[in-house]
Amino acid sequence: MTDQIESACRQTTQQPGNTLSNHLPPESDHSLHQLRIKLSSTDALPQLTAIGMLIGLLAGGLLILFREIVTGSTSFWLPRGDEHFETLSELSRFIIPVIGSLAIFCLFACTPVKRRSVGILHVVERLQFHKGKMSFSGMMLQFFGAIIALISGFSVGREGPAVHVGATTGSLLGQKLRLPQNTLSILAACGAAAAISASFNTPMAGVIFAMEVVLRQYTLNSFIPVIAAAVMAAVLSQIMYGPDPAFMVPVIPMASLPELGIAAVSACLIGVLAAGFIKLQLWTASKRQKLLINPLFLAGICMGAVGYFLPAVMGIGYDTIELILNGELMSVSFLLTLLAAKLVTTALVTGLGIPGGIIGPSLMMGALSGAAFGHLGDLMLRLPDVSSAFHALLGMVAMMAAVLQAPMAALVTVLELTRNPHIIMPAMFVIVIACLVAGRLTAQGGLIEMQLNAKGYDNRHSLLNQLLSQKGIATIMSRNFDLLNDTDIVPVPVHASLQDALEIMESHSVEVLGVYTSGRRHQVLCGVITRQAIDSFYR
Structure with a gap:
């Protein structure tokens, strides 16, 4: 394909009223010109x-x-x-x-x-x-x-x-x-x-x-x-x-069946928390423009007030995660208090527009909830020698997966963080449960997808546009310049996508475009692209 395209660039046809030229780009532009041609096709x-x-x-x-x-x-x-x-x-x-x-x-x-x-x-x-x-x-x-x-x-x-x-x-x-x-x-x-x-x-x-x-x-x-x-x-x-x-994660042994049962219940509760976090963040963002006070300043006041009483909520929370993963388990009541404060505060400050992410805080929320729920389950079943790091780590991966609805990303993250293959099966188990529960409660997917929906984007209607945007016109353009006949050429640059070509066709009410590449002083005709070719591509 690339050889055909480069050959086409040398077989130009001058049309009446056309500003295209049969000059090749200057030598200094030639390498970059060839790279653009190459990247437009499928073998780059x-x-x-x-x-x-x-x-x-x-x-x-x-x-x-x-x-x-x-x-x-x-x-x-x-x-x-x-x-x-x-x-x-x-x-x-x-x-x-x-x-x-x-x-x-x-x-x-x-x-x-x-x-x-x-x-x-x-x-x-x-x-x-x-x-x-x-x-x-x-x-x-x-x-x-x-x-x-x-x-x-x-x-x-x-x-x-x-x-x-x-x-x-x-x-x-x-x-x-x-x-x-x-x-x-x-x-x-x-x-x-x-x-x-x-x-x-x-x-x-x-x-x-x-x-x-x-x-x-x-x-x-x-x-x-x-x-x-x-x-x-x-x-x-x-x-x-x-x-x-x-994170420096200690070696985690294989889980027993009772521990997996506790992890399953914990994953259900984490799915509920993830859904609540998503809805609170979206609700806060929806009210941002209606506030009488500047939302960023309000976020500062909220964060300051929480930090005044609970300094552990401030920051990402990696220090707290390290403590939990290394066995320094706090009291269950403090873990739950910290979890509630971290969840609500993160949802509020990000919803009010503070320019930060939610992955780090979601990992802390997961560690807190996993450690708290796991410890409660262990106490009820009276299991000996249970690792608090095990439940905290599963909580981290479950919360991240449920909030983003990204199970593979969460699974691979926990595998690389622990470097322990024994965690894979329990992690997959809790990821499935947490994602299903959170997805069922939100009914629209993860936080990113719901934020897009709140802004008026419909991902289902964009799939065709995405397909056309991911393909360069050089993939299907033709060297048959006779298609242009004797009419004026509506040009499209060779680095454009099929979606760009379709939009230009619709705006100019034409069925054929001339594909060109730019030199310093000339536009070189490389080929043509037709609406029929685009229709054939996606059909």
């Missing part, structure tokens, strides 16, 4: 993989910078680490989130309204409904807004912002090189995989998360570049922080 896997590796390095470097800024900034008032807000005075725990909310408000005020959407929701929205095009200003808002939120103690995660920054890195590189639009989604997924890989030191989980949650498809042409990006980001992360994952 090596080139996409090479670009994916570059994106992995760029995104991984940005996320390491992000993490270092957060760690370095909080070290000024948290000597024990960026999660130990309990070392602050009660007044400081109230004031710092309020000041942080004001700083975030100023940051949002300096950003155009159409660029203020952030997080994983924004990434999925741009990939599914806007051809994978993302903006630099939106990435900067997410980058610095999330830094302020994290160092101010808000109950948000860094993985959502990391996915936004990583995905935008891939998208912007593709736009800068004017690569075919059907590749932008793949490049953005490469950045998202690199983000998760660098955040947790879990490259496999990064790949599955990018495919299941962000890109929402599994194809060879996207899988291989995404894997390459995740590996390169993991290499950078290990150079900086070593080979250990985000």
Whole structure:
């Protein structure tokens, strides 16, 4: 296909009233020109993989910078680490989130309204409904807004912002090189995989998360570049922080049948909690524009008030997860109190617009609920030598899977975090239960899908558009220039997708388009594409 396309670029036909030329691009543009042609067709896997590796390095470097800024900034008032807000005075725990909310408000005020959407929701929205095009200003808002939120103690995660920054890195590189639009989604997924890989030191989980949650498809042409990006980001992360994952999890023995029964009941309750979290977050977001007080400032007050009484709720919660996983079990009453406060606070502050993620807090909520429910079940059945880490870990994977409705991403995450194959079967067991319960209660899917529905998007009606957006016009364009006859040519760039071509046809009421590639001074005719060819492709 590629050889035919490049040959077509040399077999141009000049039409009356046509601005296209039969000149080839200048020599300095020729290599990039050939790359765009190659990527428009179906046999560009090596080139996409090479670009994916570059994106992995760029995104991984940005996320390491992000993490270092957060760690370095909080070290000024948290000597024990960026999660130990309990070392602050009660007044400081109230004031710092309020000041942080004001700083975030100023940051949002300096950003155009159409660029203020952030997080994983924004990434999925741009990939599914806007051809994978993302903006630099939106990435900067997410980058610095999330830094302020994290160092101010808000109950948000860094993985959502990391996915936004990583995905935008891939998208912007593709736009800068004017690569075919059907590749932008793949490049953005490469950045998202690199983000998760660098955040947790879990490259496999990064790949599955990018495919299941962000890109929402599994194809060879996207899988291989995404894997390459995740590996390169993991290499950078290990150079900086070593080979250990985000959590040091002790060795967990095989579970007994009674423990699996406790885990099943716990998974049902976690599914209910996940559904409640989703609905509360969506309800808060729906009321945001109707508040008399600025929602960001209100979020700061809420976070400060909770932090004043329960400092463990502040931050992502990784320090609390570490304590539970290493057997330092707190009282059941305190675990349940902390769980309720973490769930409600995270739903409120993210719903009010604080630019942070929900993956990290959902893992803490899962660890708290798993440890509490598991301990209660163990006491009722009087089981000896039960590992609290076992129930906490299953709670983490169940909560993450239920909130995002991403079972594979959650399963692979727990496998890479524990590096223990004995956890796979119990994890699969609780994932199935929690996802079914949460999905049944929400009736519309996970948090991201329900947020898209709340914004007026209908994923069912976008499937055909997604299919057409993922294929470049070079895949099916023809070299038969006689189709143009003697009429004026309506042009379409060679890097456009089939969806772009269809939209141009409808806007100009034509059945045939001339496909061109741009040099510095000339537009070179490469082929033609017809509505009939597009219809045949998707039928």
